[in-house]
Amino acid sequence: MKRSRTAALVLMSAAPLLLTACTEETTREGLYTSIDECAGQVGDLAACEEAFDKARREAELSAPRYASFDECVAEYGTNRCTARRDSNGHGYFIPLMTGYLMAQMFRGDQRAGLSGSPAFRDGNGNWKRPAPGSGGVYSNGVARTMLAISAEPNRAPTVKRGGFGSSGSHRSAGS
Amino acid sequence: MRRVPIAERANWRDRAAQAGFDFHTIDGDRYWDESVFYAFSLEQIESDIEAPTEELHAMAIDMLDGIVGSEEQLSRLAIPEPFWDLVAHSWRTRQPHLYGRMDLAYSGRAPAKLLELNYDTPTSLFEAAFFQWQWLDDQQGEGRLPAAADQFNSIYESLVEAFATLAPSLPRPFHFSAVRDSTEDRGTVNYLRDCAIQAGIDCGLLDIEDIGISADGRFTDLEDRVIGTLFKLYPLEDLFREEFGRYLADADTLLLEPPWKSVLSNKGILPLLWEKHEGHPNLLAARFDPGGEDLPRGWVRKPLHSREGANIEMHHEDGRRERTDGPYRGPGILQALHPLVEFGGRFPLVGSWVVGDRACGIGIREDRSAITRDSARFVPHAILDEDVGVLIA
Numbered sequence: 001m002k003r004s005r006t007a008a009l010v011l012m013s014a015a016p017l018l019l020t021a022c023t024e025e026t027t028r029e030g031l032y033t034s035i036d037e038c039a040g041q042v043g044d045l046a047a048c049e050e051a052f053d054k055a056r057r058e059a060e061l062s063a064p065r066y067a068s069f070d071e072c073v074a075e076y077g078t079n080r081c082t083a084r085r086d087s088n089g090h091g092y093f094i095p096l097m098t099g100y101l102m103a104q105m106f107r108g109d110q111r112a113g114l115s116g117s118p119a120f121r122d123g124n125g126n127w128k129r130p131a132p133g134s135g136g137v138y139s140n141g142v143a144r145t146m147l148a149i150s151a152e153p154n155r156a157p158t159v160k161r162g163g164f165g166s167s168g169s170h171r172s173a174g175s
Numbered sequence: 176m177r178r179v180p181i182a183e184r185a186n187w188r189d190r191a192a193q194a195g196f197d198f199h200t201i202d203g204d205r206y207w208d209e210s211v212f213y214a215f216s217l218e219q220i221e222s223d224i225e226a227p228t229e230e231l232h233a234m235a236i237d238m239l240d241g242i243v244g245s246e247e248q249l250s251r252l253a254i255p256e257p258f259w260d261l262v263a264h265s266w267r268t269r270q271p272h273l274y275g276r277m278d279l280a281y282s283g284r285a286p287a288k289l290l291e292l293n294y295d296t297p298t299s300l301f302e303a304a305f306f307q308w309q310w311l312d313d314q315q316g317e318g319r320l321p322a323a324a325d326q327f328n329s330i331y332e333s334l335v336e337a338f339a340t341l342a343p344s345l346p347r348p349f350h351f352s353a354v355r356d357s358t359e360d361r362g363t364v365n366y367l368r369d370c371a372i373q374a375g376i377d378c379g380l381l382d383i384e385d386i387g388i389s390a391d392g393r394f395t396d397l398e399d400r401v402i403g404t405l406f407k408l409y410p411l412e413d414l415f416r417e418e419f420g421r422y423l424a425d426a427d428t429l430l431l432e433p434p435w436k437s438v439l440s441n442k443g444i445l446p447l448l449w450e451k452h453e454g455h456p457n458l459l460a461a462r463f464d465p466g467g468e469d470l471p472r473g474w475v476r477k478p479l480h481s482r483e484g485a486n487i488e489m490h491h492e493d494g495r496r497e498r499t500d501g502p503y504r505g506p507g508i509l510q511a512l513h514p515l516v517e518f519g520g521r522f523p524l525v526g527s528w529v530v531g532d533r534a535c536g537i538g539i540r541e542d543r544s545a546i547t548r549d550s551a552r553f554v555p556h557a558i559l560d561e562d563v564g565v566l567i568a
Contacts, residue, residue: 002220002558003326003536007308011369012195029347029377101343103375115375117343129343137336137531139233154401158387163419164409165354165384172359172549173383173409174298175276175440175482 051116176283295440303538346403
């Protein structure tokens with residue numbers, strides 16, 4: 001089949017089921033070190049388990065790979081590295097997943113989306129998560145790097161607005 | 176490839192309203208037109224459109240290393256010098272990309288020819304990914320199209336997958352941004368945001384005009400939060416030259432599409448592709464316009480930056496000339512004229528979608544002229560086995 005199995009809308013849809021006066025979009029996103037901690041904070045054990053499973057599967061694919069145990073330990077600490085073997089029998093080392101990120105989007109009471117992705121704490125105690133790599137919808141165009149996780153968005157007082165948008169005089173800025 | 180009349184769904188306007196599709200009619204003219212559809216064979220889709228799209232995409236991506244490292248090439252593409260480092264850095268660090276649409280001239284009888292890459296701000300996405308999908312589903316339900324009919328359209332699944340893949344690496348807050356007064360553009364970003372949310376990404380909407388700047392040169396949203404990732408349905412070349420453009424290099428906001436897309440969405444990529452792959456069956460001869468000379472017969476002149484078929488000049492082999500007005504100036508390219516196939520006064524253009532690096536669907540727009548403009552109508556398509564008759568109610 002050359003087409004999507006389904007084609008869903010969650011926000012644009014005006015389906016009666018979702019149309020209630022108090023419908024609001026909300027999002028919960030958090031970093032958790034265990035399913036219990038997640039469930040304690042979020043109150044939804046099933047969602048925490050589902051996100052954990054997604055994260056654990058993803059960790060096997062996207063954790064940074066090291067040729068030697070020592071290289072891995074230097075970055076992530078003594079008790080946080082383990083050996084793996086690829087399909088060709090080549091050995092490598094990856095850090096253990098030490099936490100996971102769960103994001104849930106709700107529309108009203110209904111959950112519209114859930115994601116789980118792995119997080120790793122390095123030897124200095126900083127949390128990191130893998131940047132996307134190849135496979136699936138992306139070929140080799142996106143590099144595999146580790147990115148820092150920041151908890152709170154930065155704020156900065158705005159001094160001016162309206163510095164973009166002056167060319168948008170026609171029907172569409174798109175093509 | 177056939178153009179086939181078919182009964183419209185009696186309730187299609189209700190279906191559009193339910194899905195938030197509020198630009199199916201524009202200035203009183205029909206934009207979404209389901210009184211006809213284009214029928215393709217699976218072989219045509221897979222061999223003539225899908226495979227060449229993936230190949231052309233890979234060829235275009237393959238050009239980037241050479242271009243971003245060459246001041247000469249960046250100059251030929253008229254990318255302003257203050258932004259060369261930004262463009263090169265965004266490619267060398269492989270800042271993620273989301274989507275693009277290549278426009279193909281395809282008749283069903285000869286190889287598809289690449290007319291251009293809309294790799295920065297492509298629209299007609301919701302129509303292709305969602306409404307055309309629903310049209311086929313409904314028409315099968317009504318029995319007007321056989322259950323075995325298919326469509327080249329996994330755009331939705333690919334978008335959700337792409338967002339899920341990118342999700343961990345997109346700094347937050349993440350905003351989708353379009354110009355305030357364009358219903359069509361807002362429809363496109365609403366749809367993209369819908370897909371992102373289904374991938375579990377928390378994200379908002381922000382008018383391009385509402386983007387703010389802080390005293391230390393960082394972009395802010397309406398709550399004074401520093402924007403982590405900005406999807407902008409707004410041309411990179413316009414961002415570069417507008418007032419806040421000078422903050423782009425140091426603002427630390429991740430852009431979708433990334434600055435390196437300014438190389439590929441530029442018509443100048445067409446002569447550069449031809450220089451490297453001269454004679455490729457899916458490419459048309461192209462060269463940079465030296466300026467000043469009369470357009471030879473059999474050639475088309477296009478500005479490097481032009482959208483919606485504006486400022487195009489066409490000189491047919493038989494001497495006829497066509498020209499469209501528009502706001503675009505500046506240097507351009509010449510491309511060998513390859514007329515779109517004509518079906519009873521309609522000229523279909525195949526928009527072939529690439530999400531991430533995957534060719535995942537098409538949307539067809541047809542206009543009454545050889546140059547496809549914003550007057551074109553979106554017409555759905557289906558894949559039919561040639562020996563399956565089409566039921567017309």
